Structures are given as C-alpha cells and as structure tokens.
Amino acid sequence: MAVRPVLPVAAIVLAAVALGAAAVWTRTPFVPEERVAHRPIQAAADGYVSSTACKACHPAQYATWYGSYHRTMTQVATPETVVADFDGVVVDDVHGDPMRLERRGGEFWAEFNDPGAEGPESERPRITRRVVMITGSHHQQIYWYATGHERALNVLPGVYLIADGRWAPRSAVVLHPPNQAVSTVNGHWNAVCIACHTTFPRTRFDTPFLSEPIEQQAVDTMTGEFGIACEACHGPGAEHVQAHRNPLQRYALYLGDRPDPTIVQPARLDPNRSSQVCGQCHSVWEFYDADGERRANSDGLPYRPGDELRDTRFMPQPMAQRDSPALAAFVERDPAFVTGSFWSDGMIRVSGREYNGLIDSPCYKDATEAARTLSCYSCHTMHKTPDDPRPIAEWAATHQVSAGKDGNDACLACHDLPEDGVTEHTRHAADSSGSACYNCHMPYTSYGLLKAIRSHTISSPSVAESVQTGRPNACNLCHVDRTLAWTGAALQEWYGQPLPPLSADERSVSAALLWAMKGDAGQRALAAFALGWAPAQEASGTSWMAPYLAELLNDPYEAVRYIAYRSLRTVPGHAGLQYDYVAGREARVAAALPVLQAWQQRASQRTRRDPALLVADDGQLMVDRMMGILRQRDNRPLFLRE
Ligand code: HEC
Ligand code: HEC
Ligand code: HEC
Ligand code: HEC
Ligand code: HEC
Ligand code: HEC
Ligand code: HEC
Ligand code: HEC
Secondary structure, three states, X not given: OOEXXXXXXXXXXXXXXXXXXXXXXXXXXXXXXXXXXXXXXXXXXXXXXXXXXXXXXOHHHHXXXXXXXXXXXXXXXXXXXXXXXXXXXXXXOOOOOOEEEEEEOOEEEEEEEOOOOOOOHHXXXXXXXXXXXXXXXXXXXXXXXXXXXXXXXXXXXXEEEOOOOEEEEHHHXXXXXXXXXXXXXXXXXXXXXXXXXXXXXXXXXXXOXXXXXXXXXXXXXXXXXXXXXXXXXXXXXXXXXXXXXXXXXXXXXOOOOOOOOOOOOHHHOOHHHHOHHHHOOOOOOEOOOHHHHHHHHHHOOOOOOOOOHHHOOEOOOOOOOOOOHHHHHHHHHOOHHHHOOEOXXXXXXXXXXXXXXXXXXXXXXXXXXXXXXXXXXXXXXXXOOOOOOOOHHHHHHOOOEOOOOOOOXXXXXXXXXXXXXXXXXXXXXXXXXXXXXXXXXXXXXXXXXXXXXXXXXXXXXXHHHHHHHOOOOHHHHHOOOOOHHHHHHHHHHHHOOOOOOOOXXXXXXXXXXXXXXXXXXXXXXXXXXXXXXXXXXXXXXXXXXXXXXXXXXXXXXXXXXXXXXXXXXXXXXXXXXXXXXXOOHHHHHHHHHHHHHHHHHOHHHOOOOOHHHOEOOOOOEOHHHHHHHHOOOOOOOOOOOO
C-alpha cells in the first residue's frame, strides 16, 4: 500500500516550517491526569500505588522492567511514543477512503471513515479525530482516537507495522477470512483490550459491553497504570510501601528468606498459582456470567496475584476436559470459542496464550513435587538478573528468556539424559539443530502477530497427531523437504512409534508443501514461516522453495501472503523482491510471476530433482500435480483469535 505525502517535497518543507511555527501556538498544555476527560486515565485506588512508588527502593528491578515491552504495551500518544510518521501523510487502501494523518504541534490527528458508524465501510461518514492512545511498541502500533463520547476510544482503520515501516489495513494484520470485515465499535479498547494490556483495569460502563449503545451510557474508564507494571504481577503495593518506609518497621518486618507478607513475589507462590500471575493475561479466559462481567466493569477485575484464577474466571482446557458441560455452554453461545484458539485435539494454537500450553504440558500436570513443576519462571525472568551479561535491550528482544535457558539446559534442569549426551536420544549430532530439545518438543506451531511462535505445550513429534489434527510435527517443520512417510519411518525405527496409515500424497509429497498448498489458512501460515526458518533452510536446502512461496504470494489470506513474502526474501536471489501484500490481485500476480519464470528457466542446471518436491527428472516443476494439490485447499473460513 502506498503511503504518499500529500504535497510535493518543496511544499512539505514549507509546510513543516509553518507547522513548526504553529507548534509554538498549539503546543499541548500540560493537563493533570485527573482533569483529562476524553480518554481513559490512570488513577491510584484500592491499594494500587504505581511503579513510581517502587523505583527508589528497587532501582534494579525498575530498570529491567523499564526496558521491557510490558511497560510500553499501552501508552498515551505523544511525540515520544508514536512511531509512525503523521506529518501530512495519506494512507490509501485502508477500510473505506484514504486515511489522512496530521501533526498539530504535539498532537496527532486523523481524518477517516467512521468505523463506529453503521453500513458498508466506504459509505460511512468522514470524521476527524485526535489520536490519544497507543497499543503496542514491539511489532505493531495500533492507534486509538477519542470518540468524543466521554472516555470511549475506537481504532484507526490502519495499523503501523514497525519492522516494515509501513501502514496496513487493520484487517490485514490478523488471520481472518478474506471479505469478512474486522468489526470495531466505539468503546472497544475500554471493554476488551484494557483487561490484558494495563494494570488494574476498570472499564466502568453502566452495563455490559454491547448490551446497550455506548452513547447512552457513562464511560468512565480508569486503570491503575497504563502498560503492564509492577503491581500487575506483584499485586497492589500500598501496604508494602507503607511497611518499608519506616526503618523501624522494616527492621521489625525483617524476614530473612521468608516471603514478605505485604507483597507477592510470583515465583514464590505454589506451583499452581505462580504461573497464573502470567496466565491472567497470557491465556484464553472468559467471565463465568454477565454478573461477573458487570462487577469487573465497575470495580476492576477481581483477580489479584496469589489468588486462584479459576475462582473468578472460566479457563477453557479442551485438551483435558473434552466433555466439560461448562465448555459446551460457551461453545453453544460462540461456536468459534474453541476452534478459533485451539487445534482439534484441544492444544492451543494461537500466540499470547502460553498459560494454556503450560497447563497441558506433562512437565506441569504430571509433576509430583513443587521443585519439578514447570512454570513460566523455569525459562523466563521478568527482571534480568545481575549475573546476566546481556544488555537489557537484548534480553527484552529475545523474549525475556533467562540467561542460559535458551538452549537444552532449560530442559536438562529437570530431565537427565544418558551418559553419552543427547545424541542417543535425539539421533542427531550433538551440535545439530536437530539436537535442540526446543526444536522437537516446542516447535513453531502457534500463530500470532504475523508469525509462528513456539508451542508452549511440551509434546513429542508424532506423525499420527499430524494426520489427525493437521498440526505440523517438529520433524517436518525442519525437514521441510521430506514426506510424512519419511518421518514416520524414522520415528518407528528410533522411538518405536507405530506408523499410521497415510494417503498417497502423504507418502509421496513433502509434508510442509502439503500444508502450504492444501492446509487451512493457519497451516499455510505455519508452513510459509517454516520455509523461511534458518534451521529448516540449512537442513532442507532452499533451491526448490521459490515456486511455492511465490504461489503463496497470492493466497486468499493476507497474513499468509505477508509471511510468504518475508520467507521468500530469505531465499538466495530474492532479497530485493518488490511486492505489496495488500495490493490488488493483478499487482500481486505481476510480482510473483517473474519469480516462477526465473525458477523454471534454470531447470536444466537444477541438481536437486526430487518427486517429493514435485521437481521432475528434467528439473521442471510438475505443474499439473501441483495444481491438483492446490485445488484441494481447505477453504473453510478461519479466524484465529491471537
Ligand atoms: C521504602 C522502600 C520500599 C518500597 C517503596 C518498595 N519496596 Fe519492595 N521491598 C523493600 C525491601 C526492604 C524488601 C526486602 C525485605 C523483605 O521483604 O524481605 C522488599 C521486597 C520486595 C519484594 C520481594 C518480596 C519477597 O517475598 O521476596 C517484592 C516483589 C517487592 N519488594 C516489590 C515492590 C513493589 C512492586 C513496590 C512498589 C509498589 C515496592 N516493592 C516498593 C522495600 C521497598
Ligand atoms: C486475554 C488477554 C488479552 C486481551 C483481551 C487482548 N490482548 Fe493483546 N496481547 C496479549 C498478550 C499476552 C500479548 C503478547 C503476545 C506475544 O508477544 O506473543 C498481546 C499482544 C498484542 C499486540 C502486539 C503488541 C506489540 O507491541 O507488537 C497487539 C497489537 C495487541 N495485543 C492488540 C490487542 C487489541 C487491539 C486488543 C483488544 C481488541 C487486545 N490485544 C486484547 C493479551 C491480550
Ligand atoms: C510481568 C510481571 C512483572 C512485572 C511487570 C514486574 N515484576 Fe517484579 N518480579 C516478577 C517475577 C516473576 C519475579 C521473580 C523473579 C523473576 O522472575 O525475575 C519478580 C521479582 C521481583 C523482586 C524480588 C527480587 C528478588 O530477588 O527476590 C522485586 C523487588 C521486584 N520484582 C520488583 C518489581 C518492581 C519494582 C517492578 C516495577 C518497576 C516489577 N517488579 C515489575 C514479575 C514482575
Ligand atoms: C497484565 C497483563 C500481563 C501480565 C500480568 C503478564 N504479561 Fe507478559 N505480556 C503481556 C502483553 C500484552 C505483552 C506484549 C508486549 C509486547 O511485546 O509488546 C506481553 C509480553 C510478554 C513477553 C514478551 C513477548 C515477546 O514477544 O518478546 C513475555 C516473555 C511475557 N510477556 C511473559 C510474561 C510472564 C512470564 C508473565 C508472568 C510473570 C507475564 N508475562 C505477565 C501481558 C501480560
Ligand atoms: C521444572 C522441571 C521440568 C522442566 C524444566 C522440564 N520438564 Fe519435562 N517433565 C517434568 C516432569 C515432572 C514431567 C512428568 C513426570 C516425568 O515424566 O518425569 C515431565 C515430563 C516430560 C515429558 C513427557 C514424559 C512422558 O513420559 O510422557 C516430556 C516429553 C518432557 N517432559 C520434555 C521436556 C522438555 C523438552 C523440556 C524443555 C523444553 C522439559 N521437559 C522441561 C519436569 C520438567
Ligand atoms: C521450557 C521453557 C519455557 C517455559 C516453561 C515458558 N517459556 Fe515462553 N518461551 C520460551 C522460549 C525459549 C521462547 C523464545 C522462543 C523463540 O526464540 O522463538 C519463549 C517465548 C515466549 C513468548 C514470546 C512468543 C513470541 O515469539 O511472540 C511469550 C509471550 C512467552 N514465551 C510467554 C510465556 C509464559 C507466559 C509462560 C508461562 C505460562 C512461558 N512462556 C513458559 C521458553 C519457555
Ligand atoms: C530430534 C527430535 C528430538 C529432540 C531434539 C529431542 N527429543 Fe525428546 N523425544 C523425541 C521423540 C520423538 C520422543 C517421543 C518418543 C516416544 O514416542 O516415546 C521424545 C521423548 C522425550 C521424553 C519422554 C521420555 C522418553 O524418553 O521417551 C523426554 C523426557 C524427552 N524427550 C526429553 C528431551 C530433552 C530434554 C531433549 C533435549 C536434550 C530432547 N528430548 C530432544 C524427539 C526429540
Ligand atoms: C531444527 C531442525 C531439525 C529437526 C527438528 C529435526 N532434524 Fe533431522 N536433521 C537436521 C539436520 C541439520 C540434519 C543433518 C545431520 C545432522 O545435523 O545431524 C538432520 C538429519 C536427519 C536425518 C539423517 C539425514 C537424512 O536427511 O536422511 C534423519 C533421518 C533425520 N534428521 C530425521 C529427523 C526426525 C525423524 C526428526 C524428528 C523426530 C528430525 N530429524 C528433527 C535437522 C533437524
């Protein structure tokens, strides 16, 4: 999508000078938080005192948290926090007519079709609103504008992709059926996103969301603090601060190694409750009933770190509770409640829901003693430790994985392997990517944020599971050039796993290519990701990949196209490929065709001729066979609730 300046360069320079002068006039005056009326505000209450109160006594923990993406998840829009350029920019191709962006001094404004209005996107009234809040600072920035009705927010029709430095329509950053609108209503942030993106959220509507038009009710949304701050994980801190402020009291309270009763240290909680501190946000959950939602809307979510999360929330666990009547009731109300988030065997398949994965893992559910129970803290730390030499930014960028837990030690802390090391178990050389526990037991089978992420359900590679659920197995996500039959034979020989019955395609064509060509949109996204994954490229070669990734540049799902393009650029010879994943079909075909043609032209020099990759003896692509498989694509609409 083109992001074009409205004016020729010279005019922009002049306009900038003029704006600069105007900025002196329009500079936003400082308004104390409690007097801000057009957006949600931060207000201390119920013992929540904010991170500022912790800084002086815990400078090290404060500094590591400050450098984490948790802190910047929700921010007020200011020149320091907004990543995208708003200065006289026009963004085409969003929902409805182009979105026009503008800086007014320190403020951010946009003109666009009102997403909160009724009717088709292109016919909705044009509105001009001030952007006041932001979601995200890591992969994406979503911008929220003041609707004009009290503190209710709604979302701009375009989202900014940070790494790409580009705008994309809101619907093109989530995996959802093409031609199905991604709806948004006034008050969306206040009612939904607030729960997992802030500390001590209080929606404060008169009635449950969507039960009455929002314009007819009070919207007095408040949080303890924007972003995920100290008290989201440690609980309200007033009593603790009070207790430690007085040196004598502090002496009287001296606890040695015992937990401090005035504050929660999550890693010290019992194994069930410790990871629930993370699970309050990193999970799929629902209110038990409308009454629970109503109370949470007015008083804030009742869960506090240290509580049992299930006391106040419904946590679906379809893998363990296949026949739960409670779950069936939710599915009856919302048919996609399970299928939008879980594989058919009940394993979680979306990102940001790692707690669901953890509690289904054998290392959690089959553990018999606290010391051997897996928790989020077995592998992650929320405060980089002093002995960890990495800069804070590097630790944050590598998902806050604890020092030394990015490799096999994460598992070997609890699992002994035979004397002669890992090879006897993994059957790969010790230094091979095929000997990394994570690669076989936590493969990239969850989807979210336009990428694949590691499954947080610890499981073992199994061809039978791939056949039954469609979930790619770890072996074929690295050996992307091999068939299911090949993997099945190795699993049988090495681990004694029985080989399940396979179809003709499954016996003769690479499994990754089958997922890429005839899987559902979620499988196609995972396969497209795997083809760009460095260990898979090393194990399987890249010379055969271009035609398949080029084909996916025209997938009906935008998210699949995006990932295919990113992977294709890592294949030698395609780094500079120009392509826009939200452009019209013709433009996309025009970008993909030369890739295919160039590949076909090199047929005679091709050394890798392999029927499993549909490369014939003459080096040419077996186009008819490919078309036959493509025609079997699973086109059932899929909306993954990442
Ligand atoms: C006036 C100083 C002071 C302030 C302010 C303060 N703390 Fe503490 N905190 C301490 C001291 C001293 C300890 C260690 C003593 C103890 O509890 O064993 C401690 C311990 C802790 C612990 C570890 C508890 C445990 O059981 O291991 C956590 C977590 C903690 N503080 C979080 C916070 C948070 C969050 C805030 C802000 C809301 C905060 N602290 C504000 C002085 C302070
Ligand atoms: C059930 C809790 C929950 C709710 C509700 C929720 N999110 Fe999130 N969100 C998360 C978690 C957890 C992550 C981190 C995922 C990751 O990094 O893998 C996240 C990450 C994100 C990111 C990526 C941030 C970045 O910096 O790149 C965006 C964007 C986002 N959410 C948007 C939304 C929007 C918009 C809403 C409301 C419509 C929403 N989320 C509601 C839990 C939630
Ligand atoms: C996302 C959750 C989270 C946030 C946000 C968070 N912490 Fe923690 N904190 C933890 C966990 C978990 C531990 C246990 C050790 C670890 O995992 O790093 C911890 C440990 C601590 C400790 C005890 C360290 C020890 O040696 O026992 C203190 C003190 C602390 N945090 C203070 C803070 C302060 C102050 C902030 C905000 C500036 C903060 N935390 C933000 C999760 C969090
Ligand atoms: C109040 C909600 C909330 C709580 C509590 C919370 N998280 Fe998060 N977490 C999020 C959101 C939202 C993000 C997305 C931030 C981003 O990447 O921009 C996130 C990001 C992360 C990331 C970084 C993801 C990445 O892509 O690098 C990790 C790791 C993580 N959380 C682990 C934890 C753990 C472990 C705990 C418990 C100690 C925890 N979180 C508690 C909401 C929460
Ligand atoms: C905190 C300790 C702990 C950690 C860390 C841990 N596990 Fe486990 N794991 C267990 C326990 C306890 C069990 C269940 C009882 C048993 O089999 O010993 C288990 C079971 C398993 C099983 C199933 C065993 C079976 O017979 O079905 C697999 C596979 C497994 N773990 C793999 C891993 C991998 C791979 C990692 C690292 C990514 C890992 N574990 C990390 C404690 C842990
Ligand atoms: C056995 C180790 C292990 C455990 C236990 C674990 N994680 Fe992770 N997690 C990892 C590793 C390793 C990564 C980085 C994966 C990668 O490099 O792509 C990761 C990545 C993440 C991410 C970022 C995903 C992304 O790419 O966007 C989040 C969020 C996260 N973990 C949250 C959690 C939460 C919450 C828990 C507890 C419910 C948890 N993790 C438990 C090892 C673990
Ligand atoms: C090449 C893939 C691969 C790698 C790498 C791998 N495993 Fe496994 N692992 C498997 C398979 C396959 C099984 C299932 C065997 C079966 O069907 O019983 C398994 C089973 C297990 C089990 C269950 C008990 C058992 O021995 O059957 C544990 C525990 C385990 N692995 C731990 C680890 C640890 C720890 C590492 C890293 C040092 C690791 N694995 C690396 C493939 C792998
Ligand atoms: C993350 C990548 C990765 C994963 C996962 C992986 N392998 Fe490998 N595999 C390799 C690499 C690299 C080699 C090359 C030799 C080596 O490094 O040991 C290899 C070699 C092999 C070979 C021998 C060489 C060949 O191509 O015939 C077999 C057989 C094999 N792997 C089977 C498996 C099976 C079965 C699994 C799942 C249980 C698996 N691999 C998982 C990377 C992987």
